[in-house]
Amino acid sequence: MTRLLSASELSGRPVIVGGGLAGLMTALRLAPEPVVVLAKAPLGAEASSAWAQGGLAASLGPDDDPGLHLADTLAAGDGLCDAEVAGRIVRAAPAAIEALARLGAAFDRDDDGRLRLGLEAAHSRHRIVHAAGDGTGREVMRALAAAVRRTPSILVLEGLEARRLLLKDGAIAGVAAAGPAGALALATRRVVLATGGVGGLFQDSTNPAGSFGQGLALAARAGAVLADLEFVQFHPTALDGPARPMALVSEAVRGEGAVLVDETGRRFLADMPGAELATRDAVARGVWRHLAAGHRVFLDARQRPGADFAERFPAISVLCRAAGFDPATQPVPIRPAAHYHMGGVAVDDEGRSSVAGLWACGEVACTGLHGANRLASNSLIEAAVSAGWVADSVAGTAAGGAAPLAPPAPPPAPDPAAVRPTLSRHLGVLREAAGLEAALATLLPLAAGDGPAGDPAAVGLMIAVAALRRTESRGAHHRTDFPCRAAEPRRIRLRLDEALAAARVFDRPQPLARSA
The missing domain is CATH 3.90.700.10 (Succinate dehydrogenase/fumarate reductase flavoprotein, catalytic domain)
Structure with missing residues (x-):
């Protein structure tokens, strides 16, 4: 019988929060270094990766090349892509497809064994790799989960939800988690967030209900800079x-x-x-x-x-x-319906956040690839490619001494139910100032409180502040009161304390105008 390891025995191992494509690929790339994967549900059960019907975009056809893929990506991103990052990712995409195939993903092929390439919106070439037709995410996650389970260096703790990142001197010191058996504190100086997106903050969404921005809340509560939060992609055909x-x-x-x-x-x-x-x-x-x-x-x-x-x-x-x-x-x-979040934890080209010891990978991260509007099927390939960069960065960072931690009293399990009506009404496909200000007034007391709506409201509030600050229409962010694009593109970066301060300004009673 395999002996269960205690929290003290796991001390110092990198902790990956999230069991989707980004998290599992990072864990596999770190092997044989021992790592811990925290998954609040069985692997793949609540991961948006497993729900992906589209595919992975890569320039594999005889009429295609990374330059064309990059051009399509930049055009879709509407002036806000980081061209250097986007170029690195599209150039690495074909090798990432090969790596997934080696791990056991059975992609669709023609009678000659060549990958069958599909076409999706805003792509100038057939370059979408599928598996089982519209079951790409499910097949990739099947292969990755099987690979993880046969890798002895990876310990998957299912049923545990990360509630807070623990800090010491402004750097990561551990993860506080909770599950049916109670609270657990894992001492570590290296944490990777791979928790997916924010669709669960909206009433109409194609994402798993559990994808409501908890990774963003973890990072925000730890003081990390978040970027491009206003850009929520709504899929037109739910x-x-x-x-x-x-x-x-x-x-x-x-x-x-x-x-x-x-x-x-x-x-x-x-x-x-x-x-x-x-x-x-x-x-x-x-x-x-x-x-x-x-x-x-x-x-x-x-x-x-x-x-x-x-x-x-x-x-x-x-x-x-x-x-x-x-x-x-x-x-x-x-x-x-809400489908994908282009914004996320602001990271550098190694996936590092502004908090020492904290990385982000996949949809929870904002690499600059997607800009204001994600090009179809660029999300899974981003996760597959950037997982390797993150793993290399984590492996190259000294583990340091991680002192055992007593489990702190965890905050209550987050529940976005009280937040969904506000985001759905005011932060949907079309937006305007009065609605965004109304959203701030509703979300502020929830975000400042310590109830189940606190974390989802904090994320929603940050999205609303960013949307209010972007006084233009660009990509997935459309302001009916500012329907034109600004002459100069700019990215909006934000910390939680800044968002709370901005929201309090709009929450103050306005003085009555004096009568003449």
Whole structure:
């Protein structure tokens, strides 16, 4: 029987918070150095990576190259990408695909054994690598979980949720976690956040309900700088029904010829540049406005891919049929839903945050790759590539002495239920100042409190402050009161104390104007 290790015996090991693609790839790259992975659910169960229907973007075709991939990425990012970081990632993407294949991921191939490459919106070439059609995330996570479980240096602690990062002299000293068996403190000077995104802060989301920005809250409470928080990507084609989280109808379906129509059968986006294959932000706004005008919106795949739908997109076919629609013969009702966060913990090119001993990887990190609007299928490849950089940086950082820690009283388990209505109403596809100020007034007392809504409200408040400061429309951030782009692009970096101070300004009663 394998003996369970105590917290003191785990002292000094790097701790990876999160069991998705970014976290598991980082752990595997650190092998054979012993590491601890904290996963609040069984591996893959609450990871957005496993839900990914799209694929991994890489310039693998004979008509493609990293320069073209980079150009598409920069165009989608609407002036806010870090071109140097983006270039490094797209150049490393083909090797990352090979690494995942070596770990056991079975990607779709043609009869000659070559990778089958798909097309998605705003890509100028077929460069999307899929597995099991629309089951890419599920297959990649299967392979990674199996690889992790056969790697003796990786200890996975499932059912434990990181509640706070512990500091000493401004640097990481440990992680306070809690689970069904109680509280646990792991002493370490090296922590990697790989906790995913913020979709669970919204009522309409394609993310797992547990993805509500807890990694951002951990970093923010530790004093880390966060960046680009206002840029939340809304996927235009989530299955419109009562189920929450919402089922995603992948962009790859439109890549194979499906179109968007309203209840009259009209292609209402046909005259927009790029039509259904324009950037996600443009398509999402077009769908949102059509819905707001009283229409219904449907994805019509009856002509293309038509009868081949179930073979090409088996998982989506099952989801649609479960909701009462056969996408091969019926238009499927859709609406935008929160899908991906371009913002996150501000990191350098090694994944280091502004707090010594803290790294971030995957969606929780803001590398500068995505800018104001993520290019389709760039997220999984970013996680796969940057995991290697983070692992190398962690391995090259001295573990130092990590004194055993007594478990502090953990804050209550975070619950975003009280926050979702506010973010959904005021921080959705379209935004304006009055709504953002109203959001701050609602979120401030929650964020400043110590209740279950505290951490989700703190993240929501930081997003609202960043959105209020960006007085322009750019990428996924659209202000109806500032519909034009600013002449000079700028990135907004923010600490939690700065956001709280800014929110308190708007929370003060305004003096009454004197009568004449």
